Amino acid sequence: MDDTPLKSEKQRRTETDLAALRLQVKNTSKVKVYLAIITIITIISPLICARIMSNTERFTDFAAERFHLATANKPGRQAALQNVNRWLTSKDTPFQSGYANLWWVDAQLVNTVAKNAQQAGGQAVETQYWSHQLSFTDLSDGTTRNIAQLVSVMDGVASPVGSPSILPLPADGSNDQQNYVPDDKARLDQAPTLADVVNAWAKAYVGKDPSALTVLVGDPDTQHAYQPANVGVFKSASVDWLIGVDNEGNPVPKSSDTDHKYGAASLTVQFTPYAKAGELSEDERRQSMSVSSTMSIGVLIANPSSGSARIVDWNASGVLSQLKPYANAIPKDQLSVFSGATDNEGAAATDAPSVESGQN
Structure with a gap:
């Protein structure tokens, strides 16, 4: 029995599904993508800021300590x-x-x-x-x-x-x-x-x-x-x-x-x-x-x-x-x-x- 018509039907269904998927992706709003990116940044930015502030405070404390040591032995x-x-x-x-x-x-x-x-x-x-x-x-x-x-x-x-x-x-x-x-x-x-x-x-x-x-x-x-x-x-x-x-x-x-x-x-x-x-x-x-x-x-x-x-x-x-x-x-x-x-x-x-x- 020739199954060529069945394969053609399967191919048509597959192509139909792919076309529908492409259309769905195409119709997805760019705004939603931007919102997703912003959400991710909002979640990780406090962690980044906290790390930067920690490093800054550490450097400030180090500089103040070095200045204090440099002047502590030079009174007046x-x-x-x-x-x-x-x-x-x-x-x-x-x-x-x-x-x-x-x-x-x-x-x-x-x-x-x-x-x-x-x-x-x-x-x-x-x-x-x-x-x-x-x-x-x-x-x-x-x-x-x-x-x-x-x-x-x-x-x-x-x-x-x-x-x-x-x-x-x-x-x-x-x-x-x-x-x-x-x-x-x-x-x-x-x-x-x-x-x-x-x-x-x-x-x-x-x-x-x-x-x-x-x-x-x-x-x-x-x-x-x-x-x-x-x-x-x-x-x-x-x-x-x-x-x-x-x-x-x-x-x-x-x-x-x-x-x-x-x-x-x-x-x-x-x-x-x-x-x-x-x-x-x-x-x-x-x-x-x-x-x-x-x-x-x-x-x-x-x-x-x-x-x-x-x-x-x-x-x-x-x-x-x-x-x-x-x-x-x-x-x-x-x-x-x-x-x-x-x-x-x-x-x-x-x-x-x-x-x-x-x-x-």
């Missing part, structure tokens, strides 16, 4: 920031145009002094001196300025010491502050001519003339130049202390029969800040002429006990180990030249500046 950060902020916002600020973006950079332990406590048992109290480096943006020209604040830490209490130090430009405070004195180091007597050396250097450093500062340093390398702080017109300076050091800034014993080749000193410099940028009214100009700013700075003096003394390096007050002859030198082609390199522009001319001898 908040005290330094507060004192520098107070100094920058006072009416006598050296930066009359204002500042922005003050941030803490790092800190360095510069000295540790142990003294007997005034308490029963005679326990020794250790005082640490930390030099905190900070930076901010000077709004007069947009440059980044680097400063340092010395902080003493005793029994966990941090106190700012002296005024902030205005550090050299990179190539192309309150009345109840303490005075830092290295009591554990041997002092040097000041030569009669040292006052004139300090006078001339401080005037050039706070001013804006690189040539004047370069000549005073006396660097034997004629390709070197030195950048002034460019903050104002010099008024006066005082030598707070002077100790004998080697050419690496390490203190050396005082000797009565030997002239020390180098000495480290702390200077307190007063100056009239340059007036803020832009045109000033007569009242603003008079007010700017009456402003007087103060800063502290540490210097390295070559031949401090002779008539040929010269200041050959400078850094934050209290930082001795980083003082090295001609360490602030920069190539002449990287020198920043300030417009109108005179010390009379934007500030009042003062009487003949004086240098006072402080404790030594």
Whole structure:
């Protein structure tokens, strides 16, 4: 018996079923497909978000822990920031145009002094001196300025010491502050001519003339130049202390029969800040002429006990180990030249500046 008609009938039924299936799939709404996809995403997205949040919290905790570890052993950060902020916002600020973006950079332990406590048992109290480096943006020209604040830490209490130090430009405070004195180091007597050396250097450093500062340093390398702080017109300076050091800034014993080749000193410099940028009214100009700013700075003096003394390096007050002859030198082609390199522009001319001898 021939079953060809039966096979043809089966094929027709199969083809009919396939055609019906295709039609059903074709008629399925795309919206339903989209809804299915959205449903799936809605189910799994909380799991993904939870994992991302967990990783973010873990990373944040890790970063906070690392920052805490980095600063925990460098006390006085908040005290330094507060004192520098107070100094920058006072009416006598050296930066009359204002500042922005003050941030803490790092800190360095510069000295540790142990003294007997005034308490029963005679326990020794250790005082640490930390030099905190900070930076901010000077709004007069947009440059980044680097400063340092010395902080003493005793029994966990941090106190700012002296005024902030205005550090050299990179190539192309309150009345109840303490005075830092290295009591554990041997002092040097000041030569009669040292006052004139300090006078001339401080005037050039706070001013804006690189040539004047370069000549005073006396660097034997004629390709070197030195950048002034460019903050104002010099008024006066005082030598707070002077100790004998080697050419690496390490203190050396005082000797009565030997002239020390180098000495480290702390200077307190007063100056009239340059007036803020832009045109000033007569009242603003008079007010700017009456402003007087103060800063502290540490210097390295070559031949401090002779008539040929010269200041050959400078850094934050209290930082001795980083003082090295001609360490602030920069190539002449990287020198920043300030417009109108005179010390009379934007500030009042003062009487003949004086240098006072402080404790030594």
